[in-house]
Amino acid sequence: MKKIIYISLVFSLMSCSTVNNENNFDTINESSKPQSTSHDLLLKKSNSLLGVNKKSLSNSLISTRSFYKEEDSLILDYKYPYLNEEYNPLFGSFNTFVEVNYLLNEQSIRDVLQNSDLSCDSLYENVERKRRNIDYKVYSKNDRLLSVLLYKTNYYDSEHHNSFMFKGLNYDLNQGRFIGYEDLFMNNSETILLFKLNQELEARIEGQDSFNDCWKLTKDKFELFKNNFVINSEYIKFYFDDCTVCPTYSGNYFLEIPLEELSLVLKTEDPETTYLRF
Known part of the structure; x- marks a missing residue:
């Protein structure tokens, strides 16, 4: 009976849609820190390019969690999806993947500071990294498949210069595993x-x-x-x-x-x- 209720709940969540069927599930900020406004223009640009339009839906299958860290001249400012493991304990595989690959402080900092490929523009190979933002968008096809786009924006010390990187995560909600x-x-x-x-x-x-x-x-x-x-x-x-x-x-x-x-x-x-x- 519990499994039937769960499947019914997921189906009802996925069937909610906007006009173009690109769904952003209800976001719940579980931790946050006021952001500076120096990068707001570039952030709006990145959101515009991706068609980001946050929609509120009456569910908490997916919540938004925040990670913020300042170290020397570098700021890491992340918003990332978290699947509610109370619905299905198997969702832990999704949350663990995000934590291991994006939230380990030391590794995230090393990736940003040491990676010479954060911009394809050779003029910016040796510039100082100032900030990395991560945000996400959710897509849905049916009650089984969840698609999440993580988009990373890297900001540099050169005025108005930034670069974008993307990661598509596709997840089987029934089996609790990533698919490729x-x-x-x-x-x-x-x-x-x-x-x-x-x-x-x-x-x-x-x-x-x-x-x-x-x-x-x-x-x-x-x-x-x-x-x-x-x-x-x-x-x-x-x-x-x-x-x-x-x-x-x-x-x-x-x-x-x-x-x-x-x-x-x-x-x-x-x-x-x-x-x-x-």
Whole structure:
């Protein structure tokens, strides 16, 4: 009976949607610190690029937790998702992943200070890192699959310069495990996906001025980012860090393909295992 109630609850939460079916679940700030306003303009820019629009829904399946740390000249200011383990103890695997990979103080600081690849612009290889922000957006496809986009913004000592990095997390709410490209797509589908993504990029280059300086997505780059996607009811979106397919100044970081165009390469036949029921 408890399991039936849980499944019913998750389904009702996932079925709530905005007009475009990109859901941001109700956020509960469990800890916070007033933020300085020096980076507000850039933060608004990053939110605009990602289409972030926080919506309040009457649930607490996902809450927002905050992490803030100042050390010397570096500020770490994170907002990250937390799955309520009272609904399902298996959700601990999601929360542990976020904690281990993003919240360990010493490792986070080393990553920001020592990583020379935080910006693809060679002019900023030796500049001082001032701040790293992390925020997130939630997408939903059905009552089983949860997609979370983590986006990281790195700020530098040079005025108005920042760079963006992304991580797509796709999570099986029933089994409490992360899923990747191989769970959703058939074997040897990479060639078709790469073709589709470049086809979408070419269409945007022809139709939107901001894409004029973008370039073809190569096979090696696709292999690096093929697990970096999120899914809603209509599209799968592949996210790319700065300078992967477009220059930083263009503000273009993802390519999307309608799910119906991928029907031949998506695993949808087995109702017991498929994540993408049409």
